[in-house]
Amino acid sequence: MSIRVLVVDDQALVRGGFTMILRTHPDIEVVAEAGTGLEAIEAAQRHRPDVILMDIRMPELDGLEATSRILGEADWPVRVLILTTFDPDEYVYQALRAGASGFVLKDIPPHELATAVRTIADGGALIAPSITRRLISRFAEGPAVNAAVAERLHRLTDRERDIVVAVARGDTNTEIAQQLYIGPATVKSHVSSILTKLGLRDRTQIVVFAYESSLVKPGTQDIGT
Amino acid sequence: MSIRVLVVDDQALVRGGFTMILRTHPDIEVVAEAGTGLEAIEAAQRHRPDVILMDIRMPELDGLEATSRILGEADWPVRVLILTTFDPDEYVYQALRAGASGFVLKDIPPHELATAVRTIADGGALIAPSITRRLISRFAEGPAVNAAVAERLHRLTDRERDIVVAVARGDTNTEIAQQLYIGPATVKSHVSSILTKLGLRDRTQIVVFAYESSLVKPGTQDIGT
DNA sequence: GCCGACCTCCTCCGCTGGGCGGAGGCCGCG
DNA sequence: CGCGGCCTCCGCCCAGCGGAGGAGGTCGGC
Numbered sequence: 413m414s415i416r417v418l419v420v421d422d423q424a425l426v427r428g429g430f431t432m433i434l435r436t437h438p439d440i441e442v443v444a445e446a447g448t449g450l451e452a453i454e455a456a457q458r459h460r461p462d463v464i465l466m467d468i469r470m471p472e473l474d475g476l477e478a479t480s481r482i483l484g485e486a487d488w489p490v491r492v493l494i495l496t497t498f499d500p501d502e503y504v505y506q507a508l509r510a511g512a513s514g515f516v517l518k519d520i521p522p523h524e525l526a527t528a529v530r531t532i533a534d535g536g537a538l539i540a541p542s543i544t545r546r547l548i549s550r551f552a553e554g555p556a557v558n559a560a561v562a563e564r565l566h567r568l569t570d571r572e573r574d575i576v577v578a579v580a581r582g583d584t585n586t587e588i589a590q591q592l593y594i595g596p597a598t599v600k601s602h603v604s605s606i607l608t609k610l611g612l613r614d615r616t617q618i619v620v621f622a623y624e625s626s627l628v629k630p631g632t633q634d635i636g637t
Numbered sequence: 638m639s640i641r642v643l644v645v646d647d648q649a650l651v652r653g654g655f656t657m658i659l660r661t662h663p664d665i666e667v668v669a670e671a672g673t674g675l676e677a678i679e680a681a682q683r684h685r686p687d688v689i690l691m692d693i694r695m696p697e698l699d700g701l702e703a704t705s706r707i708l709g710e711a712d713w714p715v716r717v718l719i720l721t722t723f724d725p726d727e728y729v730y731q732a733l734r735a736g737a738s739g740f741v742l743k744d745i746p747p748h749e750l751a752t753a754v755r756t757i758a759d760g761g762a763l764i765a766p767s768i769t770r771r772l773i774s775r776f777a778e779g780p781a782v783n784a785a786v787a788e789r790l791h792r793l794t795d796r797e798r799d800i801v802v803a804v805a806r807g808d809t810n811t812e813i814a815q816q817l818y819i820g821p822a823t824v825k826s827h828v829s830s831i832l833t834k835l836g837l838r839d840r841t842q843i844v845v846f847a848y849e850s851s852l853v854k855p856g857t858q859d860i861g862t
Numbered sequence: 863g864c865c866g867a868c869c870t871c872c873t874c875c876g877c878t879g880g881g882c883g884g885a886g887g888c889c890g891c892g
Numbered sequence: 893c894g895c896g897g898c899c900t901c902c903g904c905c906c907a908g909c910g911g912a913g914g915a916g917g918t919c920g921g922c
Contacts, residue, residue, distance in 0.1 A: 434875075442874065512921090523759070526754060531756050534749045534752050535750065568757075569897085570694060571899065572898095574881075582837075582839070582842035586881090587792050587857055594900070594901090595901060595902095595903050597673075597900085597902060598899070600879075600880070601900080603879085604882090607881095608881095610720075612807075613809075614809075614908090616840050616844050619807070619844040619846060620805065620807045623855050624855055625843075626855065630848050630851065630855070794867085794868065794869085795868095796869065810908080810909075811908090812864085819869085820870070821871095822871050823869070823870050823871060825909080825910075826869090826870080828910075829912095832910075832911095833911095837907075838910095842912090
């Protein structure tokens with residue numbers, strides 16, 4: 413089944429260009445175009461596309477607002493790929509916060525546009541390399557992981573780190589044992605050596621340590637059903 | 638011309654699986670496999686692949702070190718896609734700093750693996766959605782608080798939230814009691830009602846909940862001496 | 863005044879968790 | 893080949909945790 417795409421851009425020429433490019437790929441079908449944010453919302457509801465190519469700068473309603481509204485109301489799986497001319501953007505963060513799955517510049521080669529659409533449709537997240545680099549550097553300079561904490565982290569063996577991650581999910585020893593296909597007694601002995609190596613007292617402190625050392629980060633866990 | 642791929646993983650079964658998957662795509666050619674970091678370096682030099690699928694955890698030399706050595710010495714255009722089981726993102730930064738073009742989890746559907754390889758070969762950067770989400774939540778200073786989680790949070794009373802914070806420091810009931818100038822029995826009853834209200838099982842899950850709901854944020858705790 | 867929400871504290875009891883002290887197997891290193 | 897590190901398990905012991913089921917206190921609202 414082909415990938416159904418909605419192209420949104422206020423400049424008809426650009427819009428048409430993207431559509432032309434995508435039409436050369438038989439697995440991609442442009443089902444509609446829109447020239448404003450409001451039109452985009454309406455077209456999305458009507459055509460229920462798999463992927464939306466969304467410009468940011470538009471009259472009436474910009475791409476960011478349109479994105480969050482569409483994603484907020486959609487009752488079908490739709491993904492948004494933001495296309496923008498420049499990249500000097502606080503826009504990036506807003507766009508990703510709005511729920512966009514990708515963010516690429518309009519100067520990408522035509523064939524990569526198709527690749528990008530496929531990646532997004534496949535459930536991937538795609539960010540232009542230049543932007544990715546910036547995200548990474550911004551992220552890296554982040555709260556400078558407590559060096560002393562990180563140091564103690566690599567005194568653990570690989571297996572022990574597995575256990576730490578599992579403990580930091582709130583699992584019991586027997587649950588961890590089943591997940592790792594080992595006996596409960598083994599889990600207990602791993603936990604014990606973790607506690608002594610890290611100078612901790614019990615498993616709740618292991619959880620704290622896992623988060624504080626960035627071994628585990630918020631936003632990755634399901635807690636309580 | 639087909640995309641030439643080197644598959645690196647210390648588990649022969651996993652390695653073979655990836656190779657099998659990729660072989661079903663005519664535009665992708667697996668030119669070699671390696672089971673350790675050292676083998677990977679040698680195989681890369683010999684076969685000069687376009688893309689390297691690299692596991693992190695390996696004997697002899699891990700995927701991160703192998704990646705940076707290969708990229709440091711390569712005199713041809715090669716890109717590295719990191720494949721890992723868990724996503725303890727210590728690794729993410731190191732990997733991206735080492736020059737990897739992508740970072741995905743091994744649980745991606747088979748067809749996405751091929752898409753990922755094509756994306757990387759095309760010069761794109763690819764990061765697993767789960768990790769991208771985390772990157773994003775770092776910039777959106779309100780770490781995309783899971784609405785359902787936050788909702789359950791304010792079903793707690795003020796005092797109960799105090800207890801949650803204290804539990805999330807890794808303190809025992811008696812320690813919490815002393816800090817709050819109440820009896821240990823009182824702490825226990827608070828903890829009990831917290832558990833039932835939040836649908837959790839034990840205090841380690843409370844710690845997880847505290848971090849996931851942003852009631853407690855990393856970088857604010859002293860852990861271990 | 864009564865009711866409900868909240869905080870405080872209590873007992874009894876089963877279970878998990880963690881310390882201690884082992885043991886065997888594998889593997890890499892000197 | 894022996895040594896040490898790692899992973900895998902075992903049994904014993906008991907402190908802390910958590911469930912069940914209370915009780916008394918204050919305070920605000922109906």
